[in-house]
Amino acid sequence: xxxxxxxxxxxxxxxxxxxxxxxxxxxxxxxxxxxxxxxxxxxxxxxxxxxxxxxxxxxxxxxxxxxxxxxxxxxxxxxx
Numbered sequence: 001x002x003x004x005x006x007x008x009x010x011x012x013x014x015x016x017x018x019x020x021x022x023x024x025x026x027x028x029x030x031x032x033x034x035x036x037x038x039x040x041x042x043x044x045x046x047x048x049x050x051x052x053x054x055x056x057x058x059x060x061x062x063x064x065x066x067x068x069x070x071x072x073x074x075x076x077x078x079x080x
Contacts, residue, residue, distance in 0.1 A: 001019075002018070002019040003016060003017065003018055003019070003077070004016070004017045005017070012057055012058065012059040013055050013056060013057055013058070014055070014056045014058060015041065015053065015054075015055055015056075016053065016054050016055075016056060017041075017052060017053050018052045018053070018054065018077060019052065019077075020052050021052075021080065022051075022052045022077060022080045023051045023052070023080075024038070024040040024041060024042070024051060024052060024053060024054045025040045025042060025051060027076060027077070027080060028040060030076050030079075031072070031073060031076055034072050034076070035072075036069045036072045036073055036076075038054040038055060038056050038057075038073075039054065039055045040053070040054060040055075041053025041054055041055055
C-alpha cells in the first residue's frame with residue numbers, strides 16, 4: 001500500500017516510490033542481506049532527497065526471481 005511505480009514500455013528499469021517514511025538507503029542493507037539489490041533513487045537526483053525511491057533492474061532476472069525479489073522487498077518495506 002502506498003507504493004507507486006512506472007510501467008515500462010521497454011528499457012531495463014522500474015522506478016518505484018515507496019511511502020514517504022521509508023529511507024531506501026537505510027533499507028538497502030536489509031535487502032542485500034536477503035540477496036535482493038536495487039539502487040536508491042536519491043543517487044539519481046542532483047539535489048538529493050527522494051530517499052523513498054528506488055530503481056529496480058529487471059533485465060537479467062527470470063520471472064520467478066523477480067517475483068521472489070519483489071516479495072522479499074515487500075516484507076522489508078512492511079518492517080520499516
